[in-house]
Amino acid sequence: QVTLKESGPTLVKPTQTLTLTCTFSGFSLTTSGVAVGWIRQPPGKALDWLALIYWDDYKHYSPSLKNRLTITKDTSKNQVVLTMTNMDPVDTATYYCAHLTSYYENSSYYPDAFDIWGQGTMVTVSS
Amino acid sequence: SYELTQPPSVSVSPRQTASITCSGDKLGDKYVWWYQQKPGQSPVLVIYQNTKRPSGIPERFSGSNSGNTATLTISGTQAMDEADYYCQTWDSTTGIFGGGTKLTVL
Numbered sequence: 001q002v003t004l005k006e007s008g009p010t011l012v013k014p015t016q017t018l019t020l021t022c023t024f025s026g027f028s029l030t031t032s033g034v035a036v037g038w039i040r041q042p043p044g045k046a047l048d049w050l051a052l053i054y055w056d057d058y059k060h061y062s063p064s065l066k067n068r069l070t071i072t073k074d075t076s077k078n079q080v081v082l083t084m085t086n087m088d089p090v091d092t093a094t095y096y097c098a099h100l101t102s103y104y105e106n107s108s109y110y111p112d113a114f115d116i117w118g119q120g121t122m123v124t125v126s127s
Numbered sequence: 128s129y130e131l132t133q134p135p136s137v138s139v140s141p142r143q144t145a146s147i148t149c150s151g152d153k154l155g156d157k158y159v160w161w162y163q164q165k166p167g168q169s170p171v172l173v174i175y176q177n178t179k180r181p182s183g184i185p186e187r188f189s190g191s192n193s194g195n196t197a198t199l200t201i202s203g204t205q206a207m208d209e210a211d212y213y214c215q216t217w218d219s220t221t222g223i224f225g226g227g228t229k230l231t232v233l
Contacts, residue, residue, distance in 0.1 A: 037222065039222075039224075046213065046224055046225070046226045046227045047162070047164075047170065047213050047215075047224040047227070048224065049215075049221070049222030049223065049224060052220070052222070060220040060221065062221065062222075063128065063221060064128075096169060096170075103176070110217070111217050111220070111222070112158075112160075112175065112176070113160050113172050113175040113176075113181075114160070114162070114170070114172060114215075115172050115175075115181060117169040117170055117171070118169065119169055120169055
């Protein structure tokens with residue numbers, strides 16, 4: 001059974017750096033085609049894709065946030081860590097991590113579905 | 128940057144068919160995924176690769192994608208289907224979500 005759980009601070013001050021950890025079980029981030037992504041959702045608003053890390057350590061970031069985001073993995077701990085610098089009140093949101101499948105076509109892997117999501121963690125940015 | 132557009136809200140009577148659209152430039156050339164999110168809960172995948180249903184998703188959920196529009200169809204809508212629905216695609220390696228549609232079952 002695949003599960004993911006986000007952890008981190010519930011409150012950060014403006015300009016601080018946010019560090020969130022996704023701890024997962026039921027799969028390995030060393031398996032070909034597997035990835036973990038981060039998605040956030042401001043209160044009452046839509047989902048917003050942030051970043052992705054693949055089993056082979058390829059990383060992809062939201063173009064609008066790429067200068068502020070870093071995603072890393074620790075396969076020995078079954079964890080993925082997302083850091084976001086220079087936090088602002090507009091970054092107040094529920095942050096989700098999710099398991100991403102891939103499909104294989106023409107000798108390449110392509111991102112597929114966020115098939116299992118964590119419960120999310122609410123982060124408020126306020127002084 | 129690529130954008131997906133959804134109607135903010137759709138209403139449907141119980142047991143009727145609900146259609147939720149998702150529009151984007153040449154969207155039919157891409158795969159589309161659909162997620163259901165109920166209040167206070169995490170999103171749940173209901174359709175992947177345009178038309179496929181994950182195990183455990185009722186057969187009343189179906190999807191299509193052609194031209195500039197993808198559609199999530201819920202046949203025989205039930206009260207439990209009331210939720211927000213989000214379409215999603217990949218623009219190369221960038222994940223794109225639509226703005227979401229609130230489905231109300233009247």
